[in-house]
């Protein structure tokens with residue numbers, strides 16, 4: 001007898017994009033130990049947790065050390081004190097009503113967007129925008145929903161919706177029917193956003209076609225323009241067709257602390273083989289209570305401090321700080337004559353590679369000549385070829401230094 005593996009894993013690219021980049025950068029650093037590399041590749045924040053957060057975090061850790069305030073297992077869905085704060089802070093001000101049972105606290109939007117596909121049948125047709133955050137694709141590959149990758153870098157059974165300069169990065173409705181649609185806005189990686197009208201097109205499509213939208217709003221805090229929705233539930237009818245993913249990583253610096261949440265309204269339904277409706281809220285609740293032990297008590301206390309007046313002030317300062325970096329990147333690269341997208345409602349800047357360079361060639365040029373690390377657009381899907389992503393998450397000093405170095409290249 002031999003143990004058989006899940007062969008779907010063999011259909012994946014050999015490395016997750018950010019692992020591949022790290023390996024290349026480490027190799028370069030080994031060969032060039034004096035190079036001062038500035039990392040603007042992975043979207044990881046650099047500013048520390050707000051004081052308001054660390055104060056509460058510390059208090060909660062101390063509570064864990066005393067018998068009368070110790071917490072053992074908490075509710076898998078999250079503590080009500082955090083859920084109520086989320087609803088009051090993120091949804092009520094936008095006129096969105098949610099009940100506590102519709103919010104599921106978790107340790108990350110990556111995990112939730114990767115895990116959510118488990119509650120859906122393998123026969124469902126999945127649509128992704130292209131380029132796309134690779135987790136949506138890879139988690140469906142692992143599950144066996146996509147078939148093999150074909151020439152051109154597309155998985156056989158996935159529907160790709162190209163978002164490029166040609167359509168102003170606005171996804172067009174699919175020409176063939178789809179069941180599950182992943183949308184990430186503000187978008188990772190292109191940094192572009194959808195207006196209320198543009199997002200309404202998708203909600204209406206989903207209602208008409210009985211599809212479900214998996215809406216990743218991890219970069220919501222970076223929205224600056226008025227007509228950009230912060231939540232998909234600002235769009236009429238979205239409660240019936242959309243699941244929303246949010247995170248404390250990018251607004252409050254929780255990438256190393258881990259806290260996020262997913263909203264599954266009770267109206268969103270999936271159907272069994274006999275055509276009977278089932279609430280996805282119950283299925284997700286069943287999945288989480290079986291496979292997830294909840295986020296630790298101190299981390300949930302820390303996350304709730306994000307909504308305190310001091311917490312809000314501090315996170316706004318951090319977001320402003322990163323957005324200043326974004327505008328420096330935009331302006332510097334524009335001045336070089338490059339075509340630049342994003343960076344207005346998002347910490348990501350999406351750059352058209354100069355000349356005939358492909359994504360990896362431009363990546364190599366920036367690494368070798370400027371010691372700046374970006375993410376090659378091709379790592380996000382075939383329509384990312386010919387682009388490269390920079391993040392605004394570095395320090396102001398490093399961002400300026402990186403832009404000076406790139407400005408001195410002959411491109």
Ligand code: MLT
Pocket residue numbers: 041042043044110188249
């Ligand atoms: C990215 O660089 O795309 C981010 O790290 C995504 C993430 O938060 O996982």
